[in-house]
Amino acid sequence: MGMSAFYGPPKPEPDMINLIHHAINAGVTFLDTSDIYGPKTNEILIGKALKGGVREKVEMATKFGFIYDGAWKVKGDPAYVRACCEGSLQRLGIDCIDLYYLHRIDTSIPIEITMGELKKLVEEGKIKYVGLSEASASTIRRAHAVHPITAIQLEWSLWSRDVEQEIIPTCRELGIGIVAYSPLGRGFFSSGSNMIEKLEDGDSRKYLPRFQPENLKHNKILYERVNELARKKGCTTSQLSLAWVHHQGNDVVPIPGTTKIQNLEQNIGALSVKLTPEDMAELESIASASSVKGDRYNAGITTYLDSETPPLSSWKA
Numbered sequence: 001m002g003m004s005a006f007y008g009p010p011k012p013e014p015d016m017i018n019l020i021h022h023a024i025n026a027g028v029t030f031l032d033t034s035d036i037y038g039p040k041t042n043e044i045l046i047g048k049a050l051k052g053g054v055r056e057k058v059e060m061a062t063k064f065g066f067i068y069d070g071a072w073k074v075k076g077d078p079a080y081v082r083a084c085c086e087g088s089l090q091r092l093g094i095d096c097i098d099l100y101y102l103h104r105i106d107t108s109i110p111i112e113i114t115m116g117e118l119k120k121l122v123e124e125g126k127i128k129y130v131g132l133s134e135a136s137a138s139t140i141r142r143a144h145a146v147h148p149i150t151a152i153q154l155e156w157s158l159w160s161r162d163v164e165q166e167i168i169p170t171c172r173e174l175g176i177g178i179v180a181y182s183p184l185g186r187g188f189f190s191s192g193s194n195m196i197e198k199l200e201d202g203d204s205r206k207y208l209p210r211f212q213p214e215n216l217k218h219n220k221i222l223y224e225r226v227n228e229l230a231r232k233k234g235c236t237t238s239q240l241s242l243a244w245v246h247h248q249g250n251d252v253v254p255i256p257g258t259t260k261i262q263n264l265e266q267n268i269g270a271l272s273v274k275l276t277p278e279d280m281a282e283l284e285s286i287a288s289a290s291s292v293k294g295d296r297y298n299a300g301i302t303t304y305l306d307s308e309t310p311p312l313s314s315w316k317a
Contacts, residue, residue, distance in 0.1 A: 010038075011259050013045060020049040022261055024057050026268055032153075032179070032255050034063035034103055035088055043091035055094060061179075062088045063103035063133060063153075076106030076114035085121055101131035101153055105307035111139050112312045115146035122147065131179070136306045137170040149176050153255075156180035156248075158241050158287040159188065159210075159222060160296060167306075172251065180245050183254035186211075189241035190263070192223040210294035218293045225286045235273045236266060243273035244283050 020031070033042045043062060050060070064084035067073045088097060100121070102114060121127045129150035132143060143149055152171050154163050160182070171178050184190055186205055191198065205211050210219065223237065230240040245254040256267045275283075 010041065013048070016045055016259065017049045019259065019261055019264065020046065021054070023264055024054060026264070028268075029057065030059045030061065030253065030255070032061045032063075032181075033092075034066070034101075035084060035091075036063070036066040036068065036103065039068070040087070040091060043088055047091055047093040050093060059098040060092065060094060061099035061101065061131070061151075062092065062097055063101040063131075064088065065103040065106065074104045074106045076102060076109050076111075078113065078117035081114060081117040082121070085126055089126065096125055097127045099129045099131050099151060100127040101133050101151075102135075103133050105132070105135050105139055105309060107307050107309055109309060110312040110315045111135075111143045111309045112146050113315060115143045119147040133181075134307065135167075136308050137166045139308055140167070140170055140174070140176070142309075142312075144174055144176070149174070151177040151179050151253075153179040153181055155182045155296060156245060156252075156254075157183045157185045157189070158226060158244055158283060159185045159219065159292045161284075161287060178248075178252045180248075180252055180254040183242055183245040183256050184238050185241070188219070188223065189226065190236075190238040192220060192227070192237070208294070208296070210292070210296060212294060215294035219291075222287060222291045226283065229279070229282060229286070233273060233275075233279070235270070238263075239266060239270040239273050240283075242267060242270035243275055244280065246270065247275050247280060 031046060033046050035043060037043070046060075050058070064081065065074050065076055067075060085097070085100065088100075089095070100118065102118070105111065106114060115130070118127070118130045122130065130143075130147055131151040131153060132140060132149060133153040134155075135143070135152065140149060140152060152167065154167060156163055156168075156178070157180070168178065170176075186208075188211075199206050209215060226240060227237040230237045233240055235243070242254060242256060245252060258264050258267065
């Protein structure tokens, strides 16, 4: 995402293609994007990176449903689902999307309607697997009843743990994989509270409640305590934070983003960090709900978190 949108100006295309190739050569086999990143330019970038036999080395995930035209909106009607899929296939230069997510839930349409069209796309061979992002437990159950959900993408990190109450147990009950985005707290566990001073113009984090000065003053205590434990473990704070997510289970796949090769290598190095049950317990006591101040998103996006949809019985096409 940060290669093309939201975290400052787009990064140079040759550098980002080189970074993607470096990641794949280092053993990364799963790439995640969305048609809203850019918008659309990140899919085009990845499409270029997939050429020359690279496509066969990775599982490709992308997302649809988010629209920004001065305000955030979500669409999940059948015609839009199909148009988005066709567009992503073209931009990525591929015949089939391995994992296709509804990026946020359209709260005006029963989830069964959106899922019905996604099921058709699976049957047509245009997508292999279906995913949802930031859905409520009941929405996940309703969607899964129409067509199996392969993965739920959600924010899960040491400073975003509310999903552990209901969403994670629901996924595990249904056998659904978990893809954890922002496992480093949008870079917070890489740089701490001083990161706000380093953000470029146009970086959306400047405007998120959790990154406002009055909240960062409180949140830096969490960083300092995690950093202290990281020093004892002989790793970086970001590696320890990422290792905590890795240790949540074999059904969890964190997707940290980066625009720098050295950060990529550091993220890969987190796989070597071994945590004992005592380490996990200490981290979780440090990262309690009261240890973090500020919402994850502004109000316009918060509307689409943990989303519910109308009942199917209310739907009139």
